[in-house]
Amino acid sequence: MKGNPVLNKGLVVGVIVLFIGVGIQPAIADIIPNDNNVEYINITSEFTGIGRKHSVKMTQEEAEELDALFDSIREQLSTAESREEAEKVFKEAVVELDKFGLLGGLSVKQAQRLVTGFYNMNNYLNKKKNLFKADDSIDEYHNSFCFVAGEWINLTSFTRPMLFDFLTSFESSFLYIVWFIFSLYVHIKPIAISQSVSFGIERMVDLGYWVYYPAYGNITTYGMSGAKSWSGSFYGSLGWDGFLFDNRLRGIVGFSGLKINKNYIGFALKVGLQREHP
Numbered sequence: 001m002k003g004n005p006v007l008n009k010g011l012v013v014g015v016i017v018l019f020i021g022v023g024i025q026p027a028i029a030d031i032i033p034n035d036n037n038v039e040y041i042n043i044t045s046e047f048t049g050i051g052r053k054h055s056v057k058m059t060q061e062e063a064e065e066l067d068a069l070f071d072s073i074r075e076q077l078s079t080a081e082s083r084e085e086a087e088k089v090f091k092e093a094v095v096e097l098d099k100f101g102l103l104g105g106l107s108v109k110q111a112q113r114l115v116t117g118f119y120n121m122n123n124y125l126n127k128k129k130n131l132f133k134a135d136d137s138i139d140e141y142h143n144s145f146c147f148v149a150g151e152w153i154n155l156t157s158f159t160r161p162m163l164f165d166f167l168t169s170f171e172s173s174f175l176y177i178v179w180f181i182f183s184l185y186v187h188i189k190p191i192a193i194s195q196s197v198s199f200g201i202e203r204m205v206d207l208g209y210w211v212y213y214p215a216y217g218n219i220t221t222y223g224m225s226g227a228k229s230w231s232g233s234f235y236g237s238l239g240w241d242g243f244l245f246d247n248r249l250r251g252i253v254g255f256s257g258l259k260i261n262k263n264y265i266g267f268a269l270k271v272g273l274q275r276e277h278p
Helices: 005-031 060-078 083-099 108-120 122-127 129-136 170-186
Strands: 040-048 052-059 142-154 156-161 195-206 209-213 215-223 226-236 240-243 246-260 263-274
Touching (some): 040 060, 052 060, 060 226, 060 263, 083 142, 108 246, 142 156, 142 246, 195 215, 195 263, 226 246
Antiparallel strands (some): 040 246, 142 215, 142 263, 156 195, 195 246, 226 263
C-alpha cells in the first residue's frame, strides 16, 4: 500500500530543515556576544531636592552617547533665543534620558516639571522682566530664573535642601518665597525642595591666612539675562556653606533637577560666579 505522497514529501522536507538547522545553530552561537566579556559602567541619576537615586549599567558606547547628549544640551542652550526654545531643549532632553532608563520611576512629564521649574510661570516672568533686569545686568557672571546645564570636573558640591538661603534682600526674599510656593504646586508629584550648588572652597590654614581652590567645569544657562556660558575655573559668589574655617562657595541657589554622574540639568533661582577668589 502506497503512502500518502503529500505526507512523504512533508517528512522529507522536515528532515532537510532539521539538518540545516543543526548545521546553522553553531554558527549563530558564535556571533552572539558574550555578556561576560562586556564591561559595564554604573551610571547614577540623582533627583535633586526629592531625595531619590537610581542606577543603571551601561556599556562604554552607551556612556559615550550619554555624554554626547549632555554636550548637545549645553550647545543648544547656549544658542537659544527665547525662553520657549530653551524649555523645549530641556523637555526633549528628558525624553532622551528616559530612553537610557535614567528617570528611575518618574514619568517623563514629572521629570520635565522637575528640570523646568519656575519657567512654567511664563506670564509671571514676562511681567517681572524689568524687575530682574537691573540685578542680572551687573556683569557677565550672573543669571536668574534660569535653565542650567553643567558639567563639573572637581570641587563642585550639591548641598542640603534649603528654603531661605537666598534671603539677601527684601526683594529677593519675597521672590524666593513666591518661587518656593509655586514649586510646591508645580512639583506636587514629586515635591521638589531646591538645593544649592557650590563651586570651589576657601580654607583657613593658619590664623588669618586663607587659601582658595577653584572649581573646574562648564556651565551654560538661559534665564532673565538670556544665554550665558562659563568654562574653566571659577568660584561661587552667592555666599558660602560649611564651617567657619572650611567653606564651600555657593554659586547656584534654588536648584532642582537631575544630576547624572558629572553632568546636571535643571532650573535655578540664581547663578552667580566669579573668576577670582573672594
